[in-house]
Amino acid sequence: ETGVTQSPTHLIKTRGQQVTLRCSSQSGHNTVSWYQQALGQGPQFIFQYYREEENGRGNFPPRFSGLQFPNYSSELNVNALELDDSALYLCASSLGLGGAATEAFFGQGTRLTVV
Amino acid sequence: AQSVTQLGSHVSVSEGALVLLRCNYSSSVPPYLFWYVQYPNQGLQLLLKYTSAATLVKGINGFEAEFKKSETSFHLTKPSAHMSDAAEYFCAVLPRTSGTYKYIFGTGTRLKVLA
Numbered sequence: 001e002t003g004v005t006q007s008p009t010h011l012i013k014t015r016g017q018q019v020t021l022r023c024s025s026q027s028g029h030n031t032v033s034w035y036q037q038a039l040g041q042g043p044q045f046i047f048q049y050y051r052e053e054e055n056g057r058g059n060f061p062p063r064f065s066g067l068q069f070p071n072y073s074s075e076l077n078v079n080a081l082e083l084d085d086s087a088l089y090l091c092a093s094s095l096g097l098g099g100a101a102t103e104a105f106f107g108q109g110t111r112l113t114v115v
Numbered sequence: 116a117q118s119v120t121q122l123g124s125h126v127s128v129s130e131g132a133l134v135l136l137r138c139n140y141s142s143s144v145p146p147y148l149f150w151y152v153q154y155p156n157q158g159l160q161l162l163l164k165y166t167s168a169a170t171l172v173k174g175i176n177g178f179e180a181e182f183k184k185s186e187t188s189f190h191l192t193k194p195s196a197h198m199s200d201a202a203e204y205f206c207a208v209l210p211r212t213s214g215t216y217k218y219i220f221g222t223g224t225r226l227k228v229l230a
Binding site for chain 2: 004006031033035040041042043044045048056058090094097103104105106107109111
C-alpha cells in the first residue's frame with residue numbers, strides 16, 4: 001500500500017504570487033485534510049475534502065482554496081501569497097469520517113517560503 | 116471550543132531517563148486523543164491513540180499514555196529515553212461530535228535527549 005505523497009517538497013514564492021500544492025492520498029482513502037504548520041507551532045486545520053466535496057473549513061481566508069479529484073488526490077491553492085503564509089503544509093488522508101477508528105495518515109509536507 | 120495544552124515547549128532528559136510529556140485537553144465530552152511525533156523535515160507519525168477502550172494506551176517505540184478523565188490529561192511517557200527519541204511531539208484531539216474529521220493540535224514539545 002502506498003503512503004501519502006506530497007509535491008513539491010520545497011517551494012519558494014514571491015509575495016503576491018499564487019501557488020498550488022499537491023497531495024496523493026493513501027490507496028483506498030477518500031478523505032483528505034490540509035493543515036498549515038507555521039514554524040514552532042502545531043498544525044492548524046485549513047479544510048477537508050470528502051468524496052470531492054469540501055467538508056469543513058478552518059479559520060483561513062478564501063484565498064486558500066482546494067480541490068479533490070475523482071481519484072481522491074487533492075490540491076491546495078493559495079492566491080495573493082503573504083509572508084505569513086510561509087509554513088509547512090501537511091496533507092492527511094483517511095477513510096471516511098468515522099472517528100478515531102479511521103486513522104489519518106500524514107504526508108511529509110511541502111515547505112513553502114514566501115519572500 | 117476544544118483546545119489542547121502541552122506544558123513545556125522544550126524538555127531535556129538524559130539517555131536512559133524517564134520521558135514525560137504533558138498534555139491537557141479542554142472538552143465537556145472526552146474526545147479521541149492522539150500523540151504524534153515529528154522528526155526534522157518530516158511529516159507526522161502516529162505514536163498512539165485513545166479511543167475509549169483501555170485508559171492506558173501502548174504505542175510504538177516503547178511509548179505509552181494514560182487517559183485521566185478527572186484531570187483531562189493524556190500524558191505521554193517512556194521509561195527509558197533513547198537518543199533516537201529526540202524529536203517534536205504533538206498531542207491532538209479529535210472531537211467525537213464533529214462531522215469533520217479535524218484534528219486540533221497542541222503547540223508541540225521538543226524533546227532533547229542528552230548523552
